[in-house]
Amino acid sequence: xxxxxxxxxxxxxxTSGLYDVIELILDRGLVxxxxxxxxxxxxxxxxxxxxxxxASVDTYLRFAEACNRxxxxxxxxxxxxxxxxxxxxxxxxxxxKSKGALSGAAETISDAFSQARxxxxxxxxxxxxxxARRSTSSRSRKEEQE
Amino acid sequence: MTxxxxxxxxxxxxxxxxxxxxIGEPARKIRVVRQGNLAAIVxxxxxxxxxxxxxxxxxQSVLDEAGASGAVLPMRFGSLADDDEAVxxxxxxxxxxxxxxxxxxxxxxxxxxxxxxxxxxVLHQVLAENPELRAMVENNRRAGGGNYEQKLQLGEQVTxxxxxxxxxxxxxxxxxxxxxxxxxxxxxxxxxxxxxxSFLVRRETADGFVAAVExxxxxxxxxxxxxxxxxxxxxxxxxxPAQQADAANSTTGVR
Numbered sequence: 462x463x464x465x466x467x468x469x470x471x472x473x474x475x476t477s478g479l480y481d482v483i484e485l486i487l488d489r490g491l492v493x494x495x496x497x498x499x500x501x502x503x504x505x506x507x508x509x510x511x512x513x514x515x516a517s518v519d520t521y522l523r524f525a526e527a528c529n530r531x532x533x534x535x536x537x538x539x540x541x542x543x544x545x546x547x548x549x550x551x552x553x554x555x556x557x558k559s560k561g562a563l564s565g566a567a568e569t570i571s572d573a574f575s576q577a578r579x580x581x582x583x584x585x586x587x588x589x590x591x592x593a594r595r596s597t598s599s600r601s602r603k604e605e606q607e
Numbered sequence: 608m609t610x611x612x613x614x615x616x617x618x619x620x621x622x623x624x625x626x627x628x629x630i631g632e633p634a635r636k637i638r639v640v641r642q643g644n645l646a647a648i649v650x651x652x653x654x655x656x657x658x659x660x661x662x663x664x665x666x667q668s669v670l671d672e673a674g675a676s677g678a679v680l681p682m683r684f685g686s687l688a689d690d691d692e693a694v695x696x697x698x699x700x701x702x703x704x705x706x707x708x709x710x711x712x713x714x715x716x717x718x719x720x721x722x723x724x725x726x727x728x729v730l731h732q733v734l735a736e737n738p739e740l741r742a743m744v745e746n747n748r749r750a751g752g753g754n755y756e757q758k759l760q761l762g763e764q765v766t767x768x769x770x771x772x773x774x775x776x777x778x779x780x781x782x783x784x785x786x787x788x789x790x791x792x793x794x795x796x797x798x799x800x801x802x803x804x805s806f807l808v809r810r811e812t813a814d815g816f817v818a819a820v821e822x823x824x825x826x827x828x829x830x831x832x833x834x835x836x837x838x839x840x841x842x843x844x845x846x847x848p849a850q851q852a853d854a855a856n857s858t859t860g861v862r
Contacts, residue, residue: 479664482719482835485805486663488795489841490683495697496612499656499685511799512723514769521762524730528744528765529752531730 610688611635611652613669613681614839615698617709618646620677629669630662637669640691642698645705648673649694652687670839678713680705681839708844714810715789717843718836720820722780722802724773728829733768740764773801776830780804783823787816792842805842813837 487501514520611630616623618641628634629650640647648669656662666684673679688694698705734741743761747753753761780802785791787808794803808816813836820834 478835479660479667481721481833482667482838483663484795484798485717485719485838485841486667486684487658488683489792489805489844490681490839491615491686491844492683493612493686493697493701495693496686496688498683499658499687501658501685513773513799513801514724514766516763516766516770518759520766521759523762524765524769525747525753525758525762527726527730528734528740528761529748531727531734531744533734533741533744 608690609652609654610640610649610691610694611656612686612688612694613637613648613650613666614673614679615682615705615709616646616648616673616677616679617706618644620646620673620679622673622676623648624669624672627669627672628665630656630665632661634665638691640694640698642695643702645698645702647694647698648679649688649691656685656687658684667839674716674837674839678709678715679839680708680712680844681841683841712807712840712843715807715840715843716810716813716837717805717840718788718808718813718816718834719794719805719838719842720780720784720802721794721798721800721833722776723800723831724769724776725829725831729769729772730765732829733765733772737768740768776827777802779827780823780830780832784816784819787812787819790843794842806836807840807843808836810837 492498613629623639623646624637625639627637629637631651631653635650635653637648637650640649663684670679670681674681688697734744740761743757743764747757747761750757752758781791781804784804784806788806789809790807792805792807794800794805806816816836817834820832823830824832
Protein backbone atom coordinates (compact mmCIF):
# COMPACT_ATOMS: atom_id res chain seq x y z
CA UNK A 462 0.00 0.00 0.00
CA UNK A 463 1.16 3.49 -0.69
CA UNK A 464 0.89 6.15 1.96
CA UNK A 465 1.29 9.79 1.09
CA UNK A 466 2.91 11.17 4.22
CA UNK A 467 1.64 14.72 3.76
CA UNK A 468 -1.92 13.46 4.04
CA UNK A 469 -1.43 11.72 7.32
CA UNK A 470 -3.64 13.00 10.03
CA UNK A 471 -2.02 14.11 13.21
CA UNK A 472 -0.24 17.12 14.51
CA UNK A 473 2.65 17.43 12.15
CA UNK A 474 0.95 16.40 8.97
CA UNK A 475 1.71 19.08 6.42
CA THR A 476 5.00 20.39 5.22
CA SER A 477 4.92 23.57 7.27
CA GLY A 478 4.18 21.38 10.26
CA LEU A 479 7.16 19.23 9.45
CA TYR A 480 9.36 22.29 9.35
CA ASP A 481 8.34 23.16 12.89
CA VAL A 482 8.99 19.72 14.32
CA ILE A 483 12.04 18.87 12.27
CA GLU A 484 14.44 19.61 15.11
CA LEU A 485 12.60 17.07 17.24
CA ILE A 486 12.92 14.41 14.55
CA LEU A 487 16.61 15.18 14.02
CA ASP A 488 17.68 16.21 17.50
CA ARG A 489 15.48 14.29 19.92
CA GLY A 490 14.23 10.73 19.96
CA LEU A 491 15.87 7.56 21.09
CA VAL A 492 19.52 7.01 20.20
CA UNK A 493 20.96 3.53 20.54
CA UNK A 494 24.71 3.28 20.59
CA UNK A 495 24.76 -0.01 18.74
CA UNK A 496 23.16 1.61 15.69
CA UNK A 497 24.87 4.02 13.32
CA UNK A 498 23.21 7.25 12.33
CA UNK A 499 22.92 8.91 8.97
CA UNK A 500 25.18 11.92 8.62
CA UNK A 501 23.44 15.23 9.15
CA UNK A 502 26.04 17.33 7.37
CA UNK A 503 24.42 20.54 6.17
CA UNK A 504 21.43 20.36 8.47
CA UNK A 505 22.82 23.03 10.80
CA UNK A 506 21.08 25.41 8.45
CA UNK A 507 17.89 24.74 10.36
CA UNK A 508 19.13 26.80 13.27
CA UNK A 509 19.14 29.88 11.07
CA UNK A 510 15.37 30.32 11.22
CA UNK A 511 15.85 33.02 13.81
CA UNK A 512 12.68 34.63 15.06
CA UNK A 513 14.06 36.40 18.10
CA UNK A 514 15.52 39.87 17.89
CA UNK A 515 19.22 40.12 17.20
CA ALA A 516 20.99 43.20 18.52
CA SER A 517 22.60 44.96 15.56
CA VAL A 518 22.67 48.35 13.94
CA ASP A 519 20.24 47.08 11.32
CA THR A 520 17.77 46.08 14.02
CA TYR A 521 18.17 49.42 15.82
CA LEU A 522 17.44 51.42 12.70
CA ARG A 523 14.56 49.23 11.72
CA PHE A 524 12.95 49.45 15.16
CA ALA A 525 13.42 53.22 15.21
CA GLU A 526 11.60 53.42 11.89
CA ALA A 527 8.89 51.05 13.06
CA CYS A 528 8.32 53.12 16.20
CA ASN A 529 8.16 56.21 14.07
CA ARG A 530 5.36 54.74 12.01
CA UNK A 531 3.52 53.22 14.93
CA UNK A 532 0.13 54.65 15.80
CA UNK A 533 0.95 55.46 19.39
CA UNK A 534 -2.60 56.39 20.30
CA UNK A 535 -3.91 53.02 19.24
CA UNK A 536 -1.43 51.16 21.36
CA UNK A 537 -1.45 51.90 25.06
CA UNK A 538 -5.13 52.64 25.48
CA UNK A 539 -6.37 49.69 23.60
CA UNK A 540 -5.78 46.03 24.02
CA UNK A 541 -2.12 45.64 23.08
CA UNK A 542 -3.12 42.98 20.62
CA UNK A 543 -4.50 43.76 17.26
CA UNK A 544 -8.16 43.52 16.38
CA UNK A 545 -9.05 40.11 14.99
CA UNK A 546 -9.30 41.15 11.39
CA UNK A 547 -5.98 42.97 11.42
CA UNK A 548 -4.49 40.06 13.29
CA UNK A 549 -5.35 37.73 10.47
CA UNK A 550 -4.04 40.01 7.81
CA UNK A 551 -0.77 40.61 9.57
CA UNK A 552 -0.29 36.97 10.36
CA UNK A 553 1.07 36.37 6.90
CA UNK A 554 2.28 39.92 6.52
CA UNK A 555 4.25 39.88 9.71
CA UNK A 556 6.22 36.94 8.55
CA UNK A 557 7.42 38.86 5.55
CA LYS A 558 8.28 41.85 7.68
CA SER A 559 10.10 39.94 10.30
CA LYS A 560 11.94 38.03 7.65
CA GLY A 561 13.60 41.17 6.44
CA ALA A 562 14.19 42.20 9.97
CA LEU A 563 15.54 39.13 11.56
CA SER A 564 18.70 37.90 10.09
CA GLY A 565 18.46 35.43 7.27
CA ALA A 566 15.28 33.59 8.11
CA ALA A 567 15.02 30.41 6.16
CA GLU A 568 11.31 30.36 5.70
CA THR A 569 10.46 27.10 4.09
CA ILE A 570 11.66 23.61 4.35
CA SER A 571 12.61 23.59 0.70
CA ASP A 572 14.74 26.67 1.25
CA ALA A 573 16.39 25.00 4.14
CA PHE A 574 17.03 21.91 2.17
CA SER A 575 18.32 23.53 -0.95
CA GLN A 576 20.80 25.35 1.24
CA ALA A 577 21.50 22.20 3.12
CA ARG A 578 22.26 20.51 -0.15
CA UNK A 579 24.62 23.25 -1.15
CA UNK A 580 26.42 22.88 2.12
CA UNK A 581 26.36 19.17 1.66
CA UNK A 582 27.99 19.59 -1.71
CA UNK A 583 30.76 21.75 -0.40
CA UNK A 584 31.30 19.55 2.59
CA UNK A 585 30.95 16.35 0.69
CA UNK A 586 34.50 15.33 1.28
CA UNK A 587 33.97 15.52 4.99
CA UNK A 588 31.18 13.01 4.96
CA UNK A 589 32.47 9.93 6.58
CA UNK A 590 29.88 7.26 6.11
CA UNK A 591 29.36 5.66 2.75
CA UNK A 592 25.57 5.76 2.92
CA ALA A 593 25.53 9.43 3.79
CA ARG A 594 25.90 10.45 0.18
CA ARG A 595 23.68 13.23 -0.97
CA SER A 596 20.92 12.51 -3.42
CA THR A 597 21.23 13.56 -7.00
CA SER A 598 19.98 17.06 -7.45
CA SER A 599 17.36 16.15 -10.04
CA ARG A 600 15.73 13.88 -7.54
CA SER A 601 15.82 16.47 -4.82
CA ARG A 602 14.23 19.03 -7.06
CA LYS A 603 11.43 16.68 -7.75
CA GLU A 604 10.88 16.20 -4.06
CA GLU A 605 10.66 19.87 -3.45
CA GLN A 606 7.74 20.01 -5.82
CA GLU A 607 5.84 17.27 -4.09
CA MET B 608 20.65 -5.23 3.74
CA THR B 609 20.71 -2.32 6.17
CA UNK B 610 17.74 -2.03 8.53
CA UNK B 611 16.23 1.37 9.35
CA UNK B 612 14.59 1.64 12.78
CA UNK B 613 11.60 3.96 13.36
CA UNK B 614 10.68 3.10 16.91
CA UNK B 615 10.16 0.50 19.60
CA UNK B 616 6.78 -0.67 20.91
CA UNK B 617 5.43 -3.40 23.13
CA UNK B 618 4.86 -6.73 21.39
CA UNK B 619 1.25 -6.39 22.55
CA UNK B 620 0.79 -3.11 20.63
CA UNK B 621 -2.56 -3.63 18.86
CA UNK B 622 -1.87 -2.01 15.49
CA UNK B 623 1.71 -1.72 14.34
CA UNK B 624 1.73 -0.25 10.82
CA UNK B 625 3.07 -3.32 9.05
CA UNK B 626 3.04 -2.88 5.27
CA UNK B 627 2.75 0.89 5.41
CA UNK B 628 5.13 2.87 3.20
CA UNK B 629 8.25 4.15 4.97
CA ILE B 630 11.41 5.93 3.93
CA GLY B 631 12.93 5.72 0.48
CA GLU B 632 11.81 6.16 -3.08
CA PRO B 633 9.98 3.95 -3.77
CA ALA B 634 8.81 3.72 -0.16
CA ARG B 635 10.24 0.70 1.69
CA LYS B 636 7.61 -1.39 3.43
CA ILE B 637 7.32 -1.32 7.18
CA ARG B 638 8.16 -4.56 8.93
CA VAL B 639 8.04 -5.54 12.59
CA VAL B 640 10.95 -7.27 14.32
CA ARG B 641 9.88 -9.01 17.52
CA GLN B 642 11.91 -10.04 20.53
CA GLY B 643 10.37 -11.05 23.85
CA ASN B 644 7.90 -8.39 25.00
CA LEU B 645 9.16 -5.83 22.50
CA ALA B 646 8.68 -5.06 18.83
CA ALA B 647 10.79 -2.79 16.65
CA ILE B 648 9.18 -0.95 13.74
CA VAL B 649 11.68 -1.17 10.86
CA UNK B 650 12.09 -1.17 7.11
CA UNK B 651 14.92 -1.70 4.68
CA UNK B 652 17.02 1.41 4.16
CA UNK B 653 17.91 2.90 0.79
CA UNK B 654 21.64 3.02 0.14
CA UNK B 655 21.75 6.80 -0.14
CA UNK B 656 19.62 7.75 2.86
CA UNK B 657 19.86 11.46 3.70
CA UNK B 658 17.66 13.64 5.90
CA UNK B 659 15.44 14.73 3.05
CA UNK B 660 11.97 16.14 3.46
CA UNK B 661 10.27 13.08 2.09
CA UNK B 662 12.14 10.73 4.40
CA UNK B 663 11.68 12.93 7.48
CA UNK B 664 7.96 12.99 6.75
CA UNK B 665 7.88 9.23 6.31
CA UNK B 666 9.69 8.71 9.63
CA GLN B 667 7.22 11.02 11.36
CA SER B 668 4.17 9.49 9.62
CA VAL B 669 5.07 5.92 10.53
CA LEU B 670 5.51 6.93 14.17
CA ASP B 671 2.30 8.96 14.12
CA GLU B 672 0.42 5.97 12.79
CA ALA B 673 1.90 3.58 15.31
CA GLY B 674 1.52 6.03 18.19
CA ALA B 675 -2.18 6.50 17.52
CA SER B 676 -3.04 3.11 18.96
CA GLY B 677 -0.36 2.47 21.55
CA ALA B 678 2.87 3.64 23.13
CA VAL B 679 5.92 3.88 20.89
CA LEU B 680 9.45 5.03 21.68
CA PRO B 681 10.38 7.14 18.64
CA MET B 682 13.94 6.80 17.35
CA ARG B 683 15.85 9.86 16.28
CA PHE B 684 15.85 10.11 12.48
CA GLY B 685 18.43 8.04 10.67
CA SER B 686 19.15 5.09 12.96
CA LEU B 687 20.57 2.15 11.03
CA ALA B 688 21.43 -1.40 12.01
CA ASP B 689 23.42 -3.86 9.94
CA ASP B 690 20.46 -6.22 9.79
CA ASP B 691 17.34 -7.37 11.66
CA GLU B 692 19.43 -9.64 13.89
CA ALA B 693 21.29 -6.60 15.22
CA VAL B 694 17.92 -5.05 16.13
CA UNK B 695 16.85 -8.22 17.92
CA UNK B 696 20.10 -8.19 19.89
CA UNK B 697 19.54 -4.61 21.07
CA UNK B 698 15.93 -5.32 22.07
CA UNK B 699 17.08 -8.32 24.08
CA UNK B 700 19.93 -6.50 25.77
CA UNK B 701 17.99 -3.44 26.91
CA UNK B 702 14.52 -4.97 27.28
CA UNK B 703 13.94 -3.86 30.87
CA UNK B 704 14.77 -0.25 30.13
CA UNK B 705 12.57 -0.02 27.03
CA UNK B 706 9.67 -1.76 28.72
CA UNK B 707 9.89 0.72 31.59
CA UNK B 708 9.93 3.70 29.21
CA UNK B 709 6.96 2.31 27.26
CA UNK B 710 4.96 1.98 30.47
CA UNK B 711 5.93 5.51 31.53
CA UNK B 712 4.89 7.01 28.20
CA UNK B 713 1.76 4.94 27.63
CA UNK B 714 -1.26 7.14 26.90
CA UNK B 715 0.88 10.29 26.59
CA UNK B 716 1.94 12.47 23.71
CA UNK B 717 4.31 15.35 23.11
CA UNK B 718 3.05 18.84 22.32
CA UNK B 719 5.64 21.27 21.03
CA UNK B 720 4.98 24.97 21.48
CA UNK B 721 6.95 27.68 19.74
CA UNK B 722 6.43 31.36 20.40
CA UNK B 723 7.57 34.53 18.67
CA UNK B 724 6.53 38.14 19.03
CA UNK B 725 4.08 39.87 16.78
CA UNK B 726 6.34 42.79 16.09
CA UNK B 727 3.75 45.58 15.89
CA UNK B 728 2.01 44.41 19.02
CA VAL B 729 5.16 44.02 21.07
CA LEU B 730 6.39 47.47 20.05
CA HIS B 731 3.08 48.92 21.18
CA GLN B 732 3.43 47.12 24.45
CA VAL B 733 7.03 48.13 25.06
CA LEU B 734 6.24 51.80 24.35
CA ALA B 735 3.11 51.67 26.48
CA GLU B 736 5.07 50.40 29.44
CA ASN B 737 7.99 52.77 29.05
CA PRO B 738 7.26 56.52 29.10
CA GLU B 739 10.91 57.37 28.40
CA LEU B 740 10.94 55.41 25.18
CA ARG B 741 7.64 56.94 24.24
CA ALA B 742 9.06 60.40 24.79
CA MET B 743 12.06 59.54 22.61
CA VAL B 744 9.76 58.41 19.83
CA GLU B 745 7.77 61.62 20.04
CA ASN B 746 10.93 63.73 20.04
CA ASN B 747 12.24 61.95 16.99
CA ARG B 748 8.94 62.44 15.24
CA ARG B 749 8.99 66.14 15.85
CA ALA B 750 12.48 66.12 14.37
CA GLY B 751 11.18 64.45 11.23
CA GLY B 752 12.23 60.98 12.38
CA GLY B 753 15.43 62.09 14.07
CA ASN B 754 19.01 61.99 12.87
CA TYR B 755 21.09 58.85 12.57
CA GLU B 756 22.38 59.05 16.13
CA GLN B 757 18.91 59.58 17.56
CA LYS B 758 17.55 56.69 15.57
CA LEU B 759 20.34 54.42 16.73
CA GLN B 760 19.81 55.44 20.32
CA LEU B 761 16.08 54.89 20.21
CA GLY B 762 16.49 51.68 18.27
CA GLU B 763 18.98 50.26 20.74
CA GLN B 764 16.76 50.95 23.72
CA VAL B 765 13.70 49.54 22.00
CA THR B 766 15.69 46.48 20.99
CA UNK B 767 16.81 45.94 24.57
CA UNK B 768 13.26 46.28 25.81
CA UNK B 769 11.96 43.83 23.22
CA UNK B 770 14.69 41.34 24.08
CA UNK B 771 13.82 41.60 27.76
CA UNK B 772 10.22 40.88 26.77
CA UNK B 773 11.37 37.83 24.85
CA UNK B 774 12.95 36.42 27.99
CA UNK B 775 10.00 37.15 30.27
CA UNK B 776 7.46 35.95 27.70
CA UNK B 777 9.46 32.76 27.20
CA UNK B 778 9.16 32.08 30.92
CA UNK B 779 5.48 33.00 30.83
CA UNK B 780 4.69 30.53 28.05
CA UNK B 781 6.24 27.73 30.00
CA UNK B 782 4.62 28.77 33.27
CA UNK B 783 1.17 29.00 31.69
CA UNK B 784 1.23 25.54 30.12
CA UNK B 785 3.27 23.57 32.63
CA UNK B 786 0.33 22.80 34.94
CA UNK B 787 -1.37 20.91 32.07
CA UNK B 788 1.66 18.69 31.44
CA UNK B 789 3.40 15.82 33.19
CA UNK B 790 6.87 16.78 32.05
CA UNK B 791 8.53 19.64 30.22
CA UNK B 792 11.52 19.66 27.90
CA UNK B 793 13.22 22.73 26.49
CA UNK B 794 13.78 22.54 22.75
CA UNK B 795 17.27 22.59 21.25
CA UNK B 796 19.38 25.59 22.27
CA UNK B 797 19.37 28.64 20.08
CA UNK B 798 16.37 27.57 18.08
CA UNK B 799 15.56 31.19 17.30
CA UNK B 800 12.22 31.32 19.12
CA UNK B 801 11.54 33.13 22.36
CA UNK B 802 10.03 29.88 23.57
CA UNK B 803 10.48 26.42 22.12
CA UNK B 804 9.20 23.97 24.68
CA SER B 805 7.82 20.45 24.52
CA PHE B 806 5.21 19.23 26.97
CA LEU B 807 4.35 15.63 27.79
CA VAL B 808 0.56 15.49 28.00
CA ARG B 809 -1.78 12.66 28.91
CA ARG B 810 -4.06 11.99 25.99
CA GLU B 811 -7.19 12.23 28.13
CA THR B 812 -6.18 15.70 29.29
CA ALA B 813 -5.06 16.90 25.86
CA ASP B 814 -8.20 19.04 25.48
CA GLY B 815 -7.23 20.87 28.64
CA PHE B 816 -3.76 21.53 27.28
CA VAL B 817 -5.10 22.86 23.99
CA ALA B 818 -7.56 25.06 25.91
CA ALA B 819 -4.67 26.45 27.98
CA VAL B 820 -2.86 27.36 24.76
CA GLU B 821 -5.97 29.15 23.50
CA UNK B 822 -6.22 30.97 26.79
CA UNK B 823 -2.61 32.07 26.44
CA UNK B 824 -3.29 33.31 22.91
CA UNK B 825 -6.12 35.44 24.21
CA UNK B 826 -4.32 36.82 27.25
CA UNK B 827 -1.03 37.47 25.41
CA UNK B 828 -2.11 38.67 21.96
CA UNK B 829 1.38 39.94 21.16
CA UNK B 830 2.59 36.33 21.10
CA UNK B 831 2.48 34.27 17.96
CA UNK B 832 2.12 30.69 19.15
CA UNK B 833 2.62 27.57 17.10
CA UNK B 834 1.51 24.30 18.61
CA UNK B 835 2.25 20.85 17.22
CA UNK B 836 0.77 17.74 18.70
CA UNK B 837 0.00 15.10 19.51
CA UNK B 838 3.48 13.99 18.47
CA UNK B 839 5.45 10.86 19.28
CA UNK B 840 7.25 11.65 22.56
CA UNK B 841 10.60 12.45 20.92
CA UNK B 842 11.72 14.68 23.79
CA UNK B 843 10.76 12.24 26.53
CA UNK B 844 12.18 8.88 25.49
CA UNK B 845 15.12 9.36 27.80
CA UNK B 846 14.57 10.62 31.28
CA UNK B 847 17.66 12.80 31.03
CA PRO B 848 16.76 16.09 29.35
CA ALA B 849 13.12 16.27 30.41
CA GLN B 850 12.19 17.72 33.75
CA GLN B 851 9.20 16.59 35.70
CA ALA B 852 6.55 19.30 35.57
CA ASP B 853 5.65 18.58 39.18
CA ALA B 854 9.18 19.18 40.38
CA ALA B 855 9.32 22.44 38.48
CA ASN B 856 5.99 23.55 39.92
CA SER B 857 6.98 22.78 43.46
CA THR B 858 9.80 25.29 43.27
CA THR B 859 8.55 28.41 41.55
CA GLY B 860 7.50 26.97 38.25
CA VAL B 861 10.01 29.30 36.69
CA ARG B 862 13.51 28.63 35.63
